[in-house]
Amino acid sequence: MAIIDYPALPQRERILKIAAQLFARHGYHAVGMSDLQKAVGLGRGALYHHIRSKEDLLYEILREYIQELGVTAESIRDAEADPTRRVALLGEHLVRKIASNQAELTVCFKELHSLSADRHSEVLGYHARYERIWRECMEEGARKGQFRPYSYIVFKGILGMYFYSYLWMQPNLPQAADDIAEHFVELTLRMLAP
Amino acid sequence: MAIIDYPALPQRERILKIAAQLFARHGYHAVGMSDLQKAVGLGRGALYHHIRSKEDLLYEILREYIQELGVTAESIRDAEADPTRRVALLGEHLVRKIASNQAELTVCFKELHSLSADRHSEVLGYHARYERIWRECMEEGARKGQFRPYSYIVFKGILGMYFYSYLWMQPNLPQAADDIAEHFVELTLRMLAP
Structure with a gap:
């Protein structure tokens, strides 16, 4: 099933919703920051602007x-x-x-x-x-x-x-x-x- | 709590019991083969003799x-x-x-x-x-x-x-x-x- 995007949410909340779907599906340890970058469609710098780790x-x-x-x-x-x-x-x-x-x-x-x-x-x-x-x-x-x-x-x-x-x-x-x-x-x- | 060892079991079964305790405690992805080696007290070669991955x-x-x-x-x-x-x-x-x-x-x-x-x-x-x-x-x-x-x-x-x-x-x-x-x-x- 596709990841749901929530484009109307503020960026930080949107990142949390997408990260939760990735963690729920693959397990926390199996998801890398690069997977998250790809799923949210943000570059490394933009992603780290919203979250630290x-x-x-x-x-x-x-x-x-x-x-x-x-x-x-x-x-x-x-x-x-x-x-x-x-x-x-x-x-x-x-x-x-x-x-x-x-x-x-x-x-x-x-x-x-x-x-x-x-x-x-x-x-x-x-x-x-x-x-x-x-x-x-x-x-x-x-x-x-x-x-x-x-x-x-x-x-x-x-x-x-x-x-x-x-x-x-x-x-x-x-x-x-x-x-x-x-x-x-x-x-x-x-x-x-x- | 300490890991239970089961010294009386055949080596392969003992490795499975110890691995289960490590996976249960830390999560599968967080446990490395080196952690398992240390917990079972076997060298790399001896461990791989019993299990492949x-x-x-x-x-x-x-x-x-x-x-x-x-x-x-x-x-x-x-x-x-x-x-x-x-x-x-x-x-x-x-x-x-x-x-x-x-x-x-x-x-x-x-x-x-x-x-x-x-x-x-x-x-x-x-x-x-x-x-x-x-x-x-x-x-x-x-x-x-x-x-x-x-x-x-x-x-x-x-x-x-x-x-x-x-x-x-x-x-x-x-x-x-x-x-x-x-x-x-x-x-x-x-x-x-x-």
């Missing part, structure tokens, strides 16, 4: 998307007091995020270990912040008698079902994302039922 | 483990006619396989795209063969009224829960594998209930 690109993609997951999850937590409705909103948001940014999320799931140690820890922190919102929702639902007693394995099983979908979801099918979101929320509530 | 190593790991999943799944299918009991056996086997070969399964899940095109297709074929056993079990359970009507999204959601566990499972804790297997089978049956 390949690892900077990887870091920016991971930071942006994993941080955003946490920020949105926190706003869902603050807006929805009911754990059952909250877990449904968290699930819908996650499916839609993966569906509409599949290349970026693929890079997030597959290339975290390619970051340098400092950045790796930083991004793991954003990920932990995101997972904490899910965990607290499940714990609260258990206390209120809406969910089964909290279990780490159930928590990880549910998130695994969502996270793994980046590998098989068909992009560019908005109705499919709706369908997946609806099924996954139903499955989540089955898994959490008392 | 780094890609051969990757291919052997993926082929062996994904093929074995399919072979065992087929024997489970042939031995257990009841879809409910069969899906439980498939789930238990998958959890135990991931728990006892976490490095190899991590390489299977993360590095499939690093194979050359021919080998990539071949290994994808083994994976499809494995998933087919699960799908047929869910379809049969649906026909017999034991499970909900078959749904591709439910099928992928269930397998995602299992597959993703390579990322968070703690190795070397056999009692944890039992616990995960028991919980995941219970979750699978909740997800499939009519």
Whole structure:
């Protein structure tokens, strides 16, 4: 499948979108700066005007998307007091995020270990912040008698079902994302039922 | 964590076990033949006596483990006619396989795209063969009224829960594998209930 170009985006954002597609398709280590130059159609000097290194690109993609997951999850937590409705909103948001940014999320799931140690820890922190919102929702639902007693394995099983979908979801099918979101929320509530 | 050595294994199998740990930890592309030489404690000539290339190593790991999943799944299918009991056996086997070969399964899940095109297709074929056993079990359970009507999204959601566990499972804790297997089978049956 061809790389999508996004000509309307500011150059820096366009470079990030194209880099994410290359990293997702070939793996971070297999993509060279010359491949990226070719894909964005910029000379070496023009490309380095926008970005300093390949690892900077990887870091920016991971930071942006994993941080955003946490920020949105926190706003869902603050807006929805009911754990059952909250877990449904968290699930819908996650499916839609993966569906509409599949290349970026693929890079997030597959290339975290390619970051340098400092950045790796930083991004793991954003990920932990995101997972904490899910965990607290499940714990609260258990206390209120809406969910089964909290279990780490159930928590990880549910998130695994969502996270793994980046590998098989068909992009560019908005109705499919709706369908997946609806099924996954139903499955989540089955898994959490008392 | 230190690399586990397996001194009792024949040299070739030992090299595969050590290579899997290096690939799982650092990513296939980041590991050079010199890193592998150092980890196995063999000179260049001795190492090349056992393996021809780094890609051969990757291919052997993926082929062996994904093929074995399919072979065992087929024997489970042939031995257990009841879809409910069969899906439980498939789930238990998958959890135990991931728990006892976490490095190899991590390489299977993360590095499939690093194979050359021919080998990539071949290994994808083994994976499809494995998933087919699960799908047929869910379809049969649906026909017999034991499970909900078959749904591709439910099928992928269930397998995602299992597959993703390579990322968070703690190795070397056999009692944890039992616990995960028991919980995941219970979750699978909740997800499939009519």
